[in-house]
Amino acid sequence: MDPTPREEACFEAGIKFGALYHQFAGTPVSSESAASLEHAMEDAISNQPHCESVSVAIDPEALDTTHGYTELTGEHMTVEIVVDYENRAVVARMAMDEGYPLMRVESVSE
Amino acid sequence: MDPTPREEACFEAGIKFGALYHQFAGTPVSSESAASLEHAMEDAISNQPHCESVSVAIDPEALDTTHGYTELTGEHMTVEIVVDYENRAVVARMAMDEGYPLMRVESVSE
Amino acid sequence: MDPTPREEACFEAGIKFGALYHQFAGTPVSSESAASLEHAMEDAISNQPHCESVSVAIDPEALDTTHGYTELTGEHMTVEIVVDYENRAVVARMAMDEGYPLMRVESVSE
Amino acid sequence: MDPTPREEACFEAGIKFGALYHQFAGTPVSSESAASLEHAMEDAISNQPHCESVSVAIDPEALDTTHGYTELTGEHMTVEIVVDYENRAVVARMAMDEGYPLMRVESVSE
Known part of the structure; x- marks a missing residue:
């Protein structure tokens, strides 16, 4: 079957998460540079089609700074993205789970 | 509203596309190295949850080889990914369009 | 032969260029988001060992905005990095050339 | 001062390491997919100018497979790259150290 608008909206939300994660994973990051990286990630992904908002929070406590900096992975951040596709809004989040x-998709509007 | 299994399946398919694209965009590629890159992209993304199959075709004709190689972008490849999430299959494709x-999602099973 | 300190300094400068380029190539970028990406690239690479300064300039005129944004490549930016390794300073630059x-390495201090 | 050919050779070797690391860090990898990723990394970086050989070994023992796969980082691999720049050969390696x-540069030919 063809996808519904809600299903397309979910597909679009997934693209943004995969893009954000795999574009920026591996970036050298420290507590000093975390804020500029958060902003760049938000602004970069917000360029993509149907993207309403992107919010990235890097937890400075999660950064291992034995060597002064570390490389960004999913352990260090939580992300919320809102996509609007033909008036269907999808709210999706990334956070550590076990x-x-x-x-995961938090909600899809009717 | 909570997402349906079909919507979750579409979200998962989107993740794989965003991941594949942004992990490998920028990789140095030539007609000689295209095949090993295709295989690595397929095998890498197939590791992700709910991924049934990944097929990547890099078009050697599309590679600008003025400097012997170029950097991989969406212009050079078509990709098909099949996701299975709780018995809902999503077929999605990436190809150049204008x-x-x-x-985009090609089909979602009932 | 073992490398000299000047040679090690040049190796370190090369690492920073390869890292900067291949971490960020493919990032969605528009004239609105170029500034935050420049800052994040500068701050991220500055975390790496022996890195004195990093300066990234994305040329908004070079961005193809037919689709509202494009993906960052070497065509869009000039970069200058200064490395200090055991008191040998290396100045290196990236810019489009044909x-x-x-x-390339601009200069190495004695 | 201008760089010597040996210094340029070291700069080129550094570029290859930074590129290899930051292009492929974050790639989903398992013991089943490690071999195709090794080959793709070798072939991709070998495209770059002055690159004589690239050898990547991903250690399957180092991969955390609690979730079936992990994301590639420096902990999982050793890399040797040989660059030839105007008949100066540089041998450089990446391996875990504390x-x-x-x-680091292992040797530079006279």
């Missing part, structure tokens, strides 16, 4: 950076 | 690497 | 984003 | 993926 050691895995789980991405 | 100069833009368009990712 | 269609290729050429990275 | 918890840090250290990249």
Whole structure:
């Protein structure tokens, strides 16, 4: 069957999460540079079609700074993205869940 | 509203496309190295949850080899990904569409 | 032969260029989001060892905005990085040269 | 001062390491997919100018497979790259050193 608008909206939300994660994973990050990275991630992904908002929070407590900085992974951040596709809004989040950076759909508007 | 299994399946398919694209965009590629890159992209993304199959075709004709190689972008490839989430199968594709690497859901099973 | 300190300094400068380029190539970018991406690239790479300064300039004129945004490549930016390794300073630059984003060492201190 | 050919060779070797690391860090990898990723990394970076050989070994023992796969980082691999720049050969390696993926020049030919 063809996808419904709600299903397309969910597909679009997934694209943004995969893009955000795999574009920026591996970026050198420290507590000093976390804020500029958060902003760049938000602004970059917001460029993509149907993207209403992107919010990235890097937890400075989660950064291992034994060597002064570390490389960004899912352990360090929570992300919320809102997509609007033909007036269907999808809210999706990424957060750690039992050691895995789980991405999931929170809600889809009717 | 909570997402349906079909909507979750579409979200999962989107994640795989965003991941594949943004992990590998920028990789140095030539007609000689295209095949090993295709295989690695397929195998890498197939590791992700709910991923049934990944098929990547890099078009050697699309590679600008003025400098011997180029960097992979959406212009160079078509991708098909099949996701199975709680017995809902999603088939999604990426291909060039009017100069833009368009990712879209082809079908969702009932 | 073992490398000299000047040679090690050049190796370190090369690492920073390769890292910057391949971490961020493919990032969605528009004239609105270029500034936050420049800052994040500068701050991220500055975390790496022996890095004195990083300066990234994304040229908004070079961005193809047919689709509202594009993906960052070497065509869009010039970069200058200064490395200090055991008191040897290396200044290196990346800029377009006959269609290729050429990275080169400008000077090495004695 | 201008760089010597040996210094340029070291700069080129550094570029390859930074590129390899930051292009592929974050790639989903399992013991089943490690071999195709190794080959793709070798072939991709070998495209770059002055690159004589690239050898990547991903250690399957180092992969955390609690979730079936993990994301590639420096902990999982050793890399050797040989660059030839105007007949100066540089051999450089990346391996873990006290918890840090250290990249270093092993030797530079006269």
